[in-house]
Amino acid sequence: MAGASTQTPTPHLAALSDLLAVAPEGRFHEVLDGELVRKAAPSAEHGLGQAASAAWLWSYFGRKPNGAERPGGWWFLTEATIELARHDIIQPDVAGWRRERMPEAPTGYPLRLPPDWVCEVMTDADGDVFAQGRDGLQKRRLYGNHGISHYWLLDVQLQTLTVLRLEASGYVQVLEAPRTARVRAEPFAAIELPVGVLFGDDAD
DSSP: OTTOOOSOOOOOOOOHHHHHTSOGGGOOEEEETTEEEEOOOOOHHHHHHHHHHHHHHHHHHSSSOOSTTOOOOEEEEESOOEEEETTEEEOOSEEEEETTTOOSOOOSSSBOSOOSEEEEEEOGGGSOTTHHHIIIIIHHHHHHHTTOOEEEEEETTTTEEEEEEEETTEEEEEEEEETTOEEOOTTSTTSOEEGGGGGTOOOO
């Protein structure tokens, strides 16, 4: 047809406006590489891992420093919406900011200061076979691209904690520990961590 365009339409890349268009009560989404992605409904195992991890970290690191037994120095949030870039808006299971970078308690929606540490809880029981790929591959790349220094993966099925550190070449694995282990896991190595507490075990 005369005058018809031969150009390929530019694909729409999702951004904050697309996220805000979702009703608040159903806004369980992230924007990953310009795609609006709904997070899987969490299983009980997922929720326990998320809550237990946040609780343990807050008890030792989530307040002002108070001696060797309570190093403090961090803010922690669960399911915070963080705009890393126009087309990258994440909602980590748990995220942490050093207080020297974020002196006051985090406020607002979305947050725009990238965290210093994130943790994603992985479990097949969430019912989304693609979720582990996103956490282990896509988010690993995105988090590295935006300079997030440390990334933890808590695998509920395998009962393991994997600790990644960002270096010039990308993330490198510095620790993989089973539920039964006691470790010093950066960036929280000041306190020995019984890995089982992240899965709901009682602390010693």
